[in-house]
Every structure is written in structure tokens, then in C-alpha cells.
Amino acid sequence: MVSVTTALAAAAAAAGCGADHDQAANHGAGANTAWALPAKPDPGVREAMNGLFNGESVRAAAQYEYIYRCMATHGFHYIKPPVGSKDVNPTMPDQQGYGISVAEARSHGYGSKGHSDNARTEIDQTAGLSAAQKQAWGLAFFGRENGPTVRVNLPGGGQIEENAEGCLAEARIKIYGSLEQQMRLQNLAGNLPIMARQRADADPTMKKLNSTWSACMTGKGYKGLAAPKDARAKASEFHQNIPEAEASQQEIQLAVADASCESAARYAPQRHLLEDRYYTAGLHYFDGEIAALRELNEESLKRARQILQNG
Numbered sequence: 566m567v568s569v570t571t572a573l574a575a576a577a578a579a580a581g582c583g584a585d586h587d588q589a590a591n592h593g594a595g596a597n598t599a600w601a602l603p604a605k606p607d608p609g610v611r612e613a614m615n616g617l618f619n620g621e622s623v624r625a626a627a628q629y630e631y632i633y634r635c636m637a638t639h640g641f642h643y644i645k646p647p648v649g650s651k652d653v654n655p656t657m658p659d660q661q662g663y664g665i666s667v668a669e670a671r672s673h674g675y676g677s678k679g680h681s682d683n684a685r686t687e688i689d690q691t692a693g694l695s696a697a698q699k700q701a702w703g704l705a706f707f708g709r710e711n712g713p714t715v716r717v718n719l720p721g722g723g724q725i726e727e728n729a730e731g732c733l734a735e736a737r738i739k740i741y742g743s744l745e746q747q748m749r750l751q752n753l754a755g756n757l758p759i760m761a762r763q764r765a766d767a768d769p770t771m772k773k774l775n776s777t778w779s780a781c782m783t784g785k786g787y788k789g790l791a792a793p794k795d796a797r798a799k800a801s802e803f804h805q806n807i808p809e810a811e812a813s814q815q816e817i818q819l820a821v822a823d824a825s826c827e828s829a830a831r832y833a834p835q836r837h838l839l840e841d842r843y844y845t846a847g848l849h850y851f852d853g854e855i856a857a858l859r860e861l862n863e864e865s866l867k868r869a870r871q872i873l874q875n876g
Contacts, residue, residue, distance in 0.1 A: 600764065600850045606841035607848070611657065614844055617754035617858060618654045620866035627869035628736045632706070635732035639705035643732075644688050656758045662794035664833035670820035677801045677816055707731045715744050720753045720854045721760055739872065741865045750858040753851060761843040765836075768843075774835055781826035787819065793832065796823040 607613070629645040636643035665675065691699045708731030716726040725748055728734055734744060741747035765771055775792045782790050790796050800819055803812035827833055848855060 600846040602842055602846050606845040610841050610844045610848065613848060614657050614758050615654045618652050620862050621652045622648055622650060624740055624865055624869045627740055627872040631736035631739055631872055632732045635735055636705055641702050641705060644690055646688060654758065656755045662797060663827065663836055665820060665824045665827065667821060667824040667828065670817065670824040674813065674816035674820040675797050675800050677804055705731065706733055708734060715748065717745050717748045719749060720851055721756055725752060740868050741861065746861055750854060750861050753854055754858055757847050757851065758844065761847045762840060765840045765843045768839060770839055771836065774830060774832060777830045778826050778832055781829055782822060785822040787822060793823055793827060
């Protein structure tokens with residue numbers, strides 16, 4: 566089965582999407598280069614990080630539209646995935662993994678059950694096709710298995726390689742003008758927040774903060790939790806392993822303990838400030854690449870709108 570998630574995995578990789586630890590392999594030695602950490606973050610630094618994906622919803626819609634037309638020329642119907650109306654940086658999540666009040670915790674815990682219910686449903690793009698047709702579908706979408714590829718060095722270190730033919734590659738070239746630039750700069754846009762948070766996690770200030778929180782949680786009967794994100798992960802496990810009513814009750818109890826310990830340690834404001842300092846450092850370190858990315862976003866947005874207008 567070729568699903569939307571499978572078929573667009575290359576797109577997600579190029580944009581730097583994914584969990585923090587999943588992206589570490591892409592950073593390479595360059596990720597360990599010293600950043601100049603400012604005493605204070607730049608005002609609006611999180612908005613600046615989110616701004617690295619300005620126009621992304623339009624570009625995504627145009628990419629799906631172009632792929633739809635391209636696949637049709639090969640005799641296949643491509644199901645265009647839904648696109649949100651807002652631009653979203655996939656590695657700057659609203660749910661930060663920390664920062665919950667005692668009142669929120671007592672009311673509904675972390676809302677883990679709701680998050681699992683809202684998980685994206687994959688679309689089977691090749692439903693009803695024969696094995697030979699599925700192979701042809703993949704050839705049209707991704708290009709030949711041994712066809713031409715593009716390999717680029719990433720600004721943060723490491724390399725990525727992608728097919729240079731097929732409807733997916735054609736769509737990107739049409740929108741971005743250069744597959745190489747799209748791969749380099751969009752990968753940076755998605756990975757930069759991850760690199761910044763990884764550096765913040767390794768900072769002695771953060772380690773001390775997590776240690777204080779962890780000791781507090783141990784005192785409340787929750788051993789082995791290193792940081793608030795671990796408490797949320799544990800809450801999600803409740804809903805997989807025990808009856809729902811009991812899972813919800815245990816989640817609320819855990820969330821209340823977490824919120825109490827975060828409040829006692831002033832966890833959220835301290836972590837937020839430290840992360841913002843590293844976000845600022847990252848934006849400054851890659852200022853040349855960021856300027857090129859913003860220019861790429863503007864130019865590609867014009868091309869994307871033309872594709873959608875000519876539909």
C-alpha cells in the first residue's frame with residue numbers, strides 16, 4: 566500500500582519534520598559548532614521561527630495540485646491531501662511538552678485521549694490497483710529506483726539525497742525553481758528549532774531545572790521521569806494499556822503532580838527563556854541561509870499561486 570504518509574515521506578524529510586531525536590542524524594558535525602548564546606533572546610523570536618514557513622500552506626496546496634495533474638498524465642488519480650488554512654512550522658509545536666497549570670491538569674489532564682483520537686488517517690493512494698499498477702504508480706510518483714538523484718550538504722551538517730525525477734520532484738522544481746535549494750533551505754527551516762532545543766536540553770541550566778523537577782516528581786511517587794515530556798509520554802501509555810476510565814483518572818493524577826512540580830520550580834518560564842535564547846542564537850548563526858530561505862519562500866509562493874490560479 567502506498568499511503569499519503571509514505572508517498573510524502575520525502576517531503577517531510579526535506580522540510581525537517583519529525584521528532585527531535587529523529588532528526589539528530591541529519592545534523593552531523595556542523596550541529597556541534599559553537600553558537601553565540603545571547604544574554605537575552607530577540608523579541609518575537611518564536612514568531613521569527615514560525616515565519617520560516619510563511620506561505621507553506623499555499624505551496625503545499627500547489628504541490629498537491631501539480632502532482633494531481635502530473636499523475637493524471639500517467640493515467641493515475643492522485644488524491645490531494647487536505648491543507649490547512651494557516652502556515653505551520655511542523656517543528657514548532659503548540660504542545661511544547663511542558664507548561665500546564667494545576668487547574669488545567671485537574672480539569673482534563675494532558676488531553677492525551679483527544680490527541681490520539683485526532684491522529685491523521687492515511688490515504689491509500691493505490692487502493693484497488695494491481696501489483697503491476699502499484700509499481701507503475703510508484704514509478705510515476707517517485708521516478709525510477711536507479712534514476713538521477715540530487716544530493717546536498719545541509720547547513721547544519723550531514724547530507725540528504727532525493728530522486729530528481731517523478732511527479733513529486735517535478736512539482737518541487739516547478740514551485741521552488743531549484744530542487745537543491747529547496748532541500749537545503751527547507752531542511753534547515755524544519756531542523757533549526759530542533760537543533761536549538763537539543764542545545765537547550767544539554768545546557769547546564771536546563772539539566773539543573775529538569776533535575777529539580779524530577780526530584781519533586783519522585784517525592785510524589787513518580788520515579789524515573791527526567792523531564793515533563795516524559796510525564797506526558799507516560800500518560801499516553803495509560804490509554805494504551807488500561808481501561809479508559811482508569812487511564813483518564815491516572816492521567817489527571819500524574820498531570821496534577823507534574824503541574825505542581827513545574828510551578829514549584831518555575832519550570833515553564835525558565836525553560837521558555839532558555840529555549841528562546843537558543844532560538845535566537847540559531848537564527849543569528851545561520852543568518853545568511855535564513856535570508857536565502859526567506860527569498861526562496863517569496864519566489865516560490867509566487868509560482869505556487871500561479872499553479873493554483875491556472876487550475
